[in-house]
Amino acid sequence: MIDTESIPLKTSTGRTLRSEEMVINMGPQHPSTHGVLRLELVVDGEIIVDVVPHIGYLHRCFEKHAEAMTNYQQVIPYCDRMDYIASMNMDWAYALACEKLLSIKIPERVEYIRVIMGELQRIASHLIAIGTYGLDVGAFTPFLFCFRDRERILDLFEITCGARLLYNYIWVGGVSHDLPSGFIDKAKAFCKYFRPTVKELNDLLSYNEIFIKRTANIGILPADVAIAYGCSGPMLRGSGVNFDLRRDDPYSIYDRFTWEVQIGKGLMGTVGDCWDRYMVRVWEMEQSLNIIEQALEQIPEGDVMSAIPKRIRPNPGEVYVRSESPRGEIGFYIISDGSASPYRVKARSPAFVNLSVCPEICKGYMIADIVAIIGSVDIVLGEVDR
Amino acid sequence: MEQVLRDIFDNHFFIYTIMAIIPLLWVLPYALFAVWLERKVSAHMQDRLGPMRVGGWHGWAQTLADILKLIQKEDIVPKAADQKLHFLAPFVVFIGSYAAFATIPFSSAYIGSNINIGLFYIIAVSSIVVVGILMAGWSSNNKWSLFGAMRAAAQIVSYEIPTALALLVVIMMTGTLNLQEINQIQTGWFWNWLLFQKFPFVFIAFIIYFVASLAETNRTPFDIPEAESELVAGYHTEYSGMKFALFFLAEYANMFAVSAIGATLFLGGWNSPFGNFLSGPVWGVFWFLSKGMFFVFVQMWLRWTLPRLRVDQLMYVSWKVLTPWAFACIVGVGLWMMI
Amino acid sequence: MNQYFRDIFVSVWSVLIGMAVTFRHLFIPAVTIQYPDVKLKLPERARNRLYVNMDDCIGCLQCEIACPVNCITIDTVKSLPTEDLGITSTGHKKRLWVTQFDIDIAKCCYCGLCVYPCPTECIYMTDVYEFSEFKRHDLIYNYVTLTKDEIPSIKNRTAEYEKEQAAKKAAAAAQPKPPTPASSTSGSPAIPKPSVASDGQSKTSTVTTQPPSEKKA
Numbered sequence: 001m002i003d004t005e006s007i008p009l010k011t012s013t014g015r016t017l018r019s020e021e022m023v024i025n026m027g028p029q030h031p032s033t034h035g036v037l038r039l040e041l042v043v044d045g046e047i048i049v050d051v052v053p054h055i056g057y058l059h060r061c062f063e064k065h066a067e068a069m070t071n072y073q074q075v076i077p078y079c080d081r082m083d084y085i086a087s088m089n090m091d092w093a094y095a096l097a098c099e100k101l102l103s104i105k106i107p108e109r110v111e112y113i114r115v116i117m118g119e120l121q122r123i124a125s126h127l128i129a130i131g132t133y134g135l136d137v138g139a140f141t142p143f144l145f146c147f148r149d150r151e152r153i154l155d156l157f158e159i160t161c162g163a164r165l166l167y168n169y170i171w172v173g174g175v176s177h178d179l180p181s182g183f184i185d186k187a188k189a190f191c192k193y194f195r196p197t198v199k200e201l202n203d204l205l206s207y208n209e210i211f212i213k214r215t216a217n218i219g220i221l222p223a224d225v226a227i228a229y230g231c232s233g234p235m236l237r238g239s240g241v242n243f244d245l246r247r248d249d250p251y252s253i254y255d256r257f258t259w260e261v262q263i264g265k266g267l268m269g270t271v272g273d274c275w276d277r278y279m280v281r282v283w284e285m286e287q288s289l290n291i292i293e294q295a296l297e298q299i300p301e302g303d304v305m306s307a308i309p310k311r312i313r314p315n316p317g318e319v320y321v322r323s324e325s326p327r328g329e330i331g332f333y334i335i336s337d338g339s340a341s342p343y344r345v346k347a348r349s350p351a352f353v354n355l356s357v358c359p360e361i362c363k364g365y366m367i368a369d370i371v372a373i374i375g376s377v378d379i380v381l382g383e384v385d386r
Numbered sequence: 387m388e389q390v391l392r393d394i395f396d397n398h399f400f401i402y403t404i405m406a407i408i409p410l411l412w413v414l415p416y417a418l419f420a421v422w423l424e425r426k427v428s429a430h431m432q433d434r435l436g437p438m439r440v441g442g443w444h445g446w447a448q449t450l451a452d453i454l455k456l457i458q459k460e461d462i463v464p465k466a467a468d469q470k471l472h473f474l475a476p477f478v479v480f481i482g483s484y485a486a487f488a489t490i491p492f493s494s495a496y497i498g499s500n501i502n503i504g505l506f507y508i509i510a511v512s513s514i515v516v517v518g519i520l521m522a523g524w525s526s527n528n529k530w531s532l533f534g535a536m537r538a539a540a541q542i543v544s545y546e547i548p549t550a551l552a553l554l555v556v557i558m559m560t561g562t563l564n565l566q567e568i569n570q571i572q573t574g575w576f577w578n579w580l581l582f583q584k585f586p587f588v589f590i591a592f593i594i595y596f597v598a599s600l601a602e603t604n605r606t607p608f609d610i611p612e613a614e615s616e617l618v619a620g621y622h623t624e625y626s627g628m629k630f631a632l633f634f635l636a637e638y639a640n641m642f643a644v645s646a647i648g649a650t651l652f653l654g655g656w657n658s659p660f661g662n663f664l665s666g667p668v669w670g671v672f673w674f675l676s677k678g679m680f681f682v683f684v685q686m687w688l689r690w691t692l693p694r695l696r697v698d699q700l701m702y703v704s705w706k707v708l709t710p711w712a713f714a715c716i717v718g719v720g721l722w723m724m725i
Numbered sequence: 726m727n728q729y730f731r732d733i734f735v736s737v738w739s740v741l742i743g744m745a746v747t748f749r750h751l752f753i754p755a756v757t758i759q760y761p762d763v764k765l766k767l768p769e770r771a772r773n774r775l776y777v778n779m780d781d782c783i784g785c786l787q788c789e790i791a792c793p794v795n796c797i798t799i800d801t802v803k804s805l806p807t808e809d810l811g812i813t814s815t816g817h818k819k820r821l822w823v824t825q826f827d828i829d830i831a832k833c834c835y836c837g838l839c840v841y842p843c844p845t846e847c848i849y850m851t852d853v854y855e856f857s858e859f860k861r862h863d864l865i866y867n868y869v870t871l872t873k874d875e876i877p878s879i880k881n882r883t884a885e886y887e888k889e890q891a892a893k894k895a896a897a898a899a900q901p902k903p904p905t906p907a908s909s910t911s912g913s914p915a916i917p918k919p920s921v922a923s924d925g926q927s928k929t930s931t932v933t934t935q936p937p938s939e940k941k942a
Contacts, residue, residue, distance in 0.1 A: 022529065024529050030618065031614060031618060032615040032616065046533075073791075073838065074793035074838065076836070077794075077834050134693065135615060138607065138609070140428070140432070141428075141432050141690050141747055141750075144434065145433070148433055158767075158768055158771065159768040161770060162768070162770035162771045162772035162837070162850065163772050163837075166835070166836070168836040168837060176837070177770060203742050203743065204691070204742075204743050204746045204747070205743075207739060208692070208739045208743055209732070209735050209736040209739040209740070210692055210694075210739075211693045213695070213696075213699055214693060214695070214696060214699075367533070367616055368616050368697065369696065371616050427751070429755070430751045431747040431750050432750070433750060433753055433755050433757070434756075435757050687747065687748070688740075688744070691740070691743040691746070691747045
């Protein structure tokens with residue numbers, strides 16, 4: 001027996017344990033931490049008393065790598081690997097920053113292609129978020145249904161740029177390939193296929209009473225806390241804050257489409273609970289479909305390579321450009337010293353910021369709930385650690 | 387059957403050994419088949435194919451290959467484990483689930499032990515499983531395993547109450563604890579089965595029994611002792627090789643045991659649904675096994691459909707939903723019988 | 726109390742709906758394929774293993790510069806004026822011996838950035854995706870077509886020639902200087918101008934997928 005009175009047990013943050021408490025290590029190799037996140041839990045039985053997230057297991061020096069490249073274009077494969085679930089949006093955000101630095105005007109067709117790709121990628125990313133969330137609360141089948149549908153999106157990406165995960169498709173000033181012949185028909189067929197599948201997903205998981213009981217009123221994130229911590233994306237909208245960069249700070253051509261920003265309404269419990277965050281993603285997939293369908297109708301003909309600069313050598317200066325990735329606000333801050341490679345690249349990654357609110361909303365729940373809360377934040381460790 | 391053996395052999399010990407081994411001859415191939423079936427059912431529900439390579443037709447030999455692999459695996463025992471308990475736990479778990487087969491009538495001609503308190507014996511002996519699970523979780527000296535074991539203990543102990551209460555309905559109607567006699571009462575066409583009598587009380591009792599038995603076998607949506615996304619593997623995290631296979635075997639044996647008890651008590655056991663059509667001791671085995679396998683399939687179906695409950699919700703379902711409704715069924719059936 | 730009964734009803738009902746969905750899927754044909762037996766046709770633009778057609782390589786080092794992970798290593802030697810290395814299929818005159826062209830495919834990130842700058846389109850990504858090896862150095866592909874014996878002799882020849890030229894220059898300047906040892910490599914990217922457009926055979930899109938058999942020693 002350990003005499004807790006004489007030898008005070010402490011966590012890594014120096015917190016002394018009471019005699020009923022124990023420290024338990026969740027991760028970095030744990031099926032529900034979505035990668036290599038490590039959570040140091042202080043539990044009293046099954047109740048969480050304290051959570052300390054430890055990150056950095058997937059740190060790959062993205063920002064330092066970006067400085068070491070010989071030109072701006074070479075950073076894009078590294079951007080791909082930041083948020084590997086939503087590579088298109090990462091490439092896009094970086095390309096937007098470089099284009100602002102260079103003051104390039106982008107051809108119309110390229111803008112439409114980027115919107116189509118970005119929204120398809122958003123659906124693919126949300127499908128993973130929803131599927132793995134189902135897995136977190138114990139439902140295995142929706143997970144594979146989601147992956148089945150995601151494969152169709154990846155097929156579209158593959159015929160376009162040849163890669164299924166890390167695309168290097170959106171370049172500074174353009175895209176690497178024009179849309180292949182038949183792409184528009186295939187994309188329309190996907191939209192037609194996908195709407196009924198969302199309904200099936202809702203039947204199987206979203207409105208399942210056990211699922212609702214597991215997620216509603218769990219991990220409630222009030223709007224003011226979400227804003228104070230700088231949360232963004234579905235995490236912020238799930239708390240009822242009506243904010244979406246695509247509408248409120250329109251970049252590219254998002255102001256041309258009609259769609260609605262989805263926010264959590266607290267249908268099954270309190271506004272800002274796990275179910276709201278989950279359901280915002282489901283609704284957003286349908287909104288993305290709306291955008292894709294409009295873009296596929298409106299897309300003009302044209303050359304996609306015309307604006308790609310031969311040599312990227314921006315004038316000295318600095319720029320911060322933000323855009324809406326599936327996980328929230330992804331921003332790139334680039335300083336140029338006039339040379340061919342960036343002097344400094346800083347990425348403001350949404351999952352990192354969203355994860356920081358976790359200790360705030362995890363306390364007082366059970367171990368099973370912490371799995372649900374972490375899953376509803378939808379972290380990608382590649383982006384958290386960069 | 388016992389009588390036949392008595393005519394051939396003289397040695398009592400020998401006779402009882404044969405009688406005891408017969409269910410094992412079913413349980414082992416059944417476990418191999420059920421694991422394969424579970425994988426195929428899950429695969430097709432998820433638009434996949436499942437195992438397709440080993441053995442030719444739809445990968446029927448996949449589980450055999452898995453067992454061969456598990457046999458070859460090193461038996462890893464954690465250094466800080468309680469060695470004796472760690473060794474014993476898988477056997478206790480398997481004995482607990484296998485012992486229940488002793489009083490389950492496979493056919494009108496075969497029952498392991500035709501004792502008068504058969505049902506009571508099953509309820510009692512299946513509780514041994516929880517001892518084995520606690521031993522496994524405690525001896526592994528792993529916090530996650532201990533969580534799993536504690537959850538399992540709480541879950542199984544509390545779900546035994548609605549199970550026993552639901553079975554009490556049957557006992558009230560039949561007036562016996564002997565499963566062979568309960569079967570004989572249900573002989574005839576399928577409307578003689580207890581499930582279709584005194585509607586809806588027995589039907590609700592059956593649902594209660596089935597839900598509670600899911601919890602007793604730690605199947606989804608009540609699989610919190612081994613919840614893979616929370617506890618990774620729960621109480622058998624620190625087991626490898628054949629000991630792990632024993633836990634697996636015990637789980638599948640338990641699945642069939644609870645299904646078979648449900649089939650025996652509510653669905654006529656070895657009775658043919660169509661009166662004398664296709665009845666008899668051999669067909670009895672067929673009907674008994676098909677009814678049991680049907681409920682095993684339903685268990686798999688539920689597992690691949692539903693998310694998992696949380697610990698407190700699990701207790702809520704047991705104490706606030708199943709137990710009161712089981713009492714209501716008892717009162718209902720009791721009043722019906724008095725009137 | 727109403728809430729209690731409603732909860733039970735909704736739970737049972739939603740479980741039944743879920744069971745109906747999964748039961749329907751039992752009879753829907755699987756979407757997966759049995760991979761090694763059945764293979765999907767990759768699209769035309771599939772980006773998998775890099776391949777270099779050395780007949781067309783002029784040693785311009787553009788791909789090496791473009792690579793973000795430095796997985797391409799090229800070494801070239803100037804050819805003698807008397808030697809004719811031929812013309813690429815795109816009509817570029819070859820002026821350099823390529824004595825080393827290694828791609829460390831284990832490092833390759835399949836971004837395809839090396840493909841675009843190539844003036845002769847001799848480096849491209851194929852649809853081969855099964856090339857696992859047991860040893861990591863087996864994944865360093867050596868594309869040079871010259872044999873091991875040829876490379877030193879070419880290097881020597883060029884070095885001697887450059888020495889001679891240097892000596893001649895020195896002699897011409899009438900100022901005897903010790904001959905400077907010429908470096909064997911010429912690192913500057915010497916891109917020859919495209920000569921007459923003798924576009925012979927257009928490059929076929931079907932790719933010979935012969936893995937380079939030579940391995941780095």
